[in-house]
Amino acid sequence: MRVRDQGELVAAIPAMLGFHPRESLVLMATGGQSGRRLGLTLRVDLPPPEIAAYAEHAEVVAASAVRGLLLDDPAGAVAAVLAPSTGDPPSLPHRRLAGLVAQALAEREVDVHALLWAESTTGGARWACYEPCGCWGLVPDPAATEFVVATVAEGRVVHPDRDALERLVAPADPGALRRREELLLRSDAGGAPGDTGAAALDTAIADAAAGRLTLSDTRVVALASALGIPAVQAAALQRSTGPRAVAAEQLWAALARETPDPEAAVPAALLAVSALLRGDGALANVALGRAERAWPGHLLAGVLRTAAEAGLRPDEVREWLREGLTMEPAPAPRATRRGRRSA
Template identity: 55%
Template structure:
């Protein structure tokens, strides 16, 4: 396999993106890199990785990474066509597809998926650089390439690869599975959320009726919460949660909250937005979840961003900003674009 560079991970220091590139040199190393690319260890999945042009030095550069559940045979063709269409929107020059799950017999399982995704990508003008099967992403798991290549081997320890080392240095977290990742945005205690829903009805109704309201107290509310998160003493009781929800209804406050996602308090902001996503009732949780997605994108965590955007749409179907961001992410919107959008590089 041609040497492939994994995209640079952003530095944990605001405004200083990392310049190092981790490289994978064979199919086993590429499969081992999948948990880092997705943010979790996928199971029974089709993973399709877009490939861009040459990066620093020789080799190719990985781009947008998609994952879908392995479809039943009756749905294989439409699912693979949809995946190919989504990937093509990011304009890759090539792709690698990986089937995860099942046990190898005389050949790799799910040849129907391999054939359908290859046909879908090639029909979209995307060159196939590899079609790989692996039992899973764990160390020692068997892998093999689909015909005509047919090479095989064992997955190296994902935690010991150069890609994993780069991810750890950048502060990325790899979750055991998608369920563990989704728990980062799972709503809190139902009774607590119902109580806050009643409180929000009262507070937001009063705020909407007020004329010429002063934004300053709302800015102070957000600033105080960010400072508490930065100091490791964030506590979200009913009063704080309701006050933050009211503050985020103010456009100027919401714009400042977006800027904090890539500012010097980006880590504190991400912690605050994640906590609010869990602690706010619907539909107000949508605003917090969208801010969490922006913060996650700002540091290159597309997996958390996608989960947060899904949560935003669940909380508020049709929520405008999360819908727009979701479409942008599907076409490769990442850290550099987020920083330009929010003016962090100026």
């Protein structure tokens, strides 16, 4: 699929990130044989323009973003500032930041294909070039662009904003979580046998694939206990790369919401694996944040955080799985859960 102009580049950003960013600097790496194949796409918050130390903040933001983009060893790059502006023609905001990004990329011999401003990534939003060409236009309807249509058809979900990603893993009803916590406290510490746990996992994935997944207290507790078994964890990682990977990802997200802490760290980490296998760094970071809050120091979450920050490609993550990447071998101590509940 080809992106034909600057407006289509802006429209493509949500499809690359997985959500519509706001008040953001977005960098898109290009490479491949042509040097123009879209690769790593990253986003950072813009420095508040009203602060006295804006210049210093802009330097930090530009340096951090370019350093992250270089992990993809790009031949070129596209930079876009997404922020509201006024006037007709608009007064382009964050010129200093845009200049710093262009300078940092040039110093590293990375061609800047486009240096853009857009007020948003939605259809009809205005965009313009910071460069002397003075190009400007309107962002096309993403649903009418070949690139975005093809990306969504492949199963990519584009959320309205980053908060929507957070809601995918946000803890569910506190009352339900308390009930399940009590059930986990009373359950057998050893959990179900590995083959029984794997079977329960497969049944839940099949239900997710058929659109009939329901998570009662009993089922959540059974799945959480099963995922505390190393053999079931290994099976879960395999399901994240198999023919039902999409359904498995749906199950991990649901369990990340419906499982009490600290057990929620396991499905949240599995969700991060699924996201990294699709190249969805935004969802991976949100899922890892959920895992780290649920279980500080969780082994797999820590390993995956390193992978996410290193910008590993999906094929490299798959290689990790083939080499036997494993999770924390034992469930969280019951004393830890009791301590958190009484705190």
